[in-house]
Amino acid sequence: xxxxxxxxxxxxxxxxxxxxxxxxxxxxxxxxxxxxxxxxxxxxxxxxxxxxxxxxxxxxxxxxxxxxxxxxxxxxxxxxxxxxxxxxxxxxxxxxxxxxxxxxxxxxxxxxxxxxxxxxxxxxxxxxxxxxxxxxxxxxxxxxxxxxxxxxxxxxxxxxxxxxxxxxxxxxxxxxxxxxxxxxxxxxxxxxxxxxxxxxxxxxxxxxxxxxxxx
Amino acid sequence: xxxxxxxxxxxxxxxxxxxxxxxxxxxxxxxxxxxxxxxxxxxxxxxxxxxxxxxxxxxxxxxxxxxxxxxxxxxxxxxxxxxxxxxxxxxxxxxxxxxxxxxxxxxxxxxxxxxxxxxxxxxxxxxxxxxxxxxxxxxxxxxxxxxxxxxxxxxxxxxxxxxxxxxxxxxxxxxxxxxxxxxxxxxxxxxxxxxxxxxxxxxxxxxxxxxxxxxxxxxxxxxxxxxxxxxxxxxxxxxxxxxxxxxx
Numbered sequence: 058x059x060x061x062x063x064x065x066x067x068x069x070x071x072x073x074x075x076x077x078x079x080x081x082x083x084x085x086x087x088x089x090x091x092x093x094x095x096x097x098x099x100x101x102x103x104x105x106x107x108x109x110x111x112x113x114x115x116x117x118x119x120x121x122x123x124x125x126x127x128x129x130x131x132x133x134x135x136x137x138x139x140x141x142x143x144x145x146x147x148x149x150x151x152x153x154x155x156x157x158x159x160x161x162x163x164x165x166x167x168x169x170x171x172x173x174x175x176x177x178x179x180x181x182x183x184x185x186x187x188x189x190x191x192x193x194x195x196x197x198x199x200x201x202x203x204x205x206x207x208x209x210x211x212x213x214x215x216x217x218x219x220x221x222x223x224x225x226x227x228x229x230x231x232x233x234x235x236x237x238x239x240x241x242x243x244x245x246x247x248x249x250x251x252x253x254x255x256x257x258x259x260x261x262x263x264x265x266x267x268x269x270x271x272x
Numbered sequence: 273x274x275x276x277x278x279x280x281x282x283x284x285x286x287x288x289x290x291x292x293x294x295x296x297x298x299x300x301x302x303x304x305x306x307x308x309x310x311x312x313x314x315x316x317x318x319x320x321x322x323x324x325x326x327x328x329x330x331x332x333x334x335x336x337x338x339x340x341x342x343x344x345x346x347x348x349x350x351x352x353x354x355x356x357x358x359x360x361x362x363x364x365x366x367x368x369x370x371x372x373x374x375x376x377x378x379x380x381x382x383x384x385x386x387x388x389x390x391x392x393x394x395x396x397x398x399x400x401x402x403x404x405x406x407x408x409x410x411x412x413x414x415x416x417x418x419x420x421x422x423x424x425x426x427x428x429x430x431x432x433x434x435x436x437x438x439x440x441x442x443x444x445x446x447x448x449x450x451x452x453x454x455x456x457x458x459x460x461x462x463x464x465x466x467x468x469x470x471x472x473x474x475x476x477x478x479x480x481x482x483x484x485x486x487x488x489x490x491x492x493x494x495x496x497x498x499x500x501x502x503x504x505x506x507x508x509x510x511x512x513x514x515x516x517x518x519x520x
Contacts (some may be wrong), residue, residue: 080496083504129413171504
């Protein structure tokens with residue numbers, strides 16, 4: 058039994074993260090997160106949940122695109138009630154990720170890493186500390202579907218995950234919702250695209266994926 | 273650190289022109305020639321994806337007494353006669369730098385073959401054709417940082433088997449992208465002739481918006497949904513290069 062495999066690392070903190078943003082642009086000049094949710098776990102159990110609503114826009118309405126507003130059910134009034142200073146939110150998020158052993162999420166390498174990079178750069182925080190810790194559940198599941206085994210001798214985990222993310226293949230059905238249903242996970246699928254709701258599903262999906270990969 | 277300029281003749285990939293003007297201003301496109309002046313450079317490394325800029329580059333450089341190092345960034349594959357989806361997995365980029373006028377004529381030949389015999393979604397040359405007509409006096413073979421066989425084998429599902437029939441130079445860059453470190457670590461550990469460089473597509477970091485607009489026009493997308501993978505860094509600029517060389 059290889060105790061180095063992730064599924065046996067019960068003493069490590071796996072922190073899941075998800076960002077809800079204005080749109081799909083990857084540069085902060087046009088896109089910033091209005092919600093950043095995190096769940097810290099250890100041994101498959103939730104240690105703590107965090108839900109930040111950084112307000113980069115002051116008294117102005119959040120300039121969220123119509124599509125993003127519809128998909129995420131964004132509510133300006135609610136945002137006004139719960140939003141916080143963006144710098145303090147960024148610093149708190151940074152601290153949580155910095156103390157994590159692994160940073161997990163679905164399509165982190167294709168999207169959230171860039172969003173977080175933009176936010177951390179804004180406040181002079183070194184975003185590169187995230188990279189060695191990334192576990193992208195979309196990348197790993199794509200690897201399972203494509204039959205691409207991870208070879209520790211010839212690839213770093215990050216390099217392997219990038220290969221999966223950058224492989225274009227249709228009909229893999231690797232969205233979080235699709236995986237949740239495939240794995241018969243009980244969840245509120247009608248409320249997806251809310252940060253914490255997505256993350257709770259992500260934690261459950263990771264619970265299945267970690268037994269499907271030799272990583 | 274070599275500044276590798278790209279001009280707008282690489283359609284949609286740069287917003288720098290080759291206009292012969294003394295200074296840039298806010299009301300028109302930036303030319304790369306005033307940037308050379310600011311940096312005190314007497315040589316221009318121009319690496320384009322398309323040949324049509326060569327005449328303007330050559331004439332302006334000649335007029336200004338600037339040495340032109342002209343390079344063509346081309347797609348190389350395993351066998352350009354094979355045209356199917358599977359053959360795309362061997363595609364990678366190389367940069368062919370002309371050392372002299374004869375090298376320029378060699379580039380014309382390669383470019384023509386790539387866009388006639390080898391064309392499949394884009395112009396492609398293969399390694400055996402490169403090797404068969406290669407002359408080290410005329411051309412220098414360089415491996416770019418992005419989309420090269422090294423990059424593709426490390427970070428994508430492609431399988432690129434290069435035939436390195438001559439000495440090559442590897443360009444190493446750091447543009448603040450999350451995966452730059454993976455490629456740089458590999459180059460530092462495994463390769464010789466690694467040369468620090470920076471690809472320059474626009475003047476300042478503020479120009480990234482204009483650059484992205486151009487890329488979106490090309491892609492028929494928009495800022496809300498650019499559909500451009502990894503398009504997050506505003507470091508592919510002259511401003512960034514100037515800062516890095518000042519710190520060296």
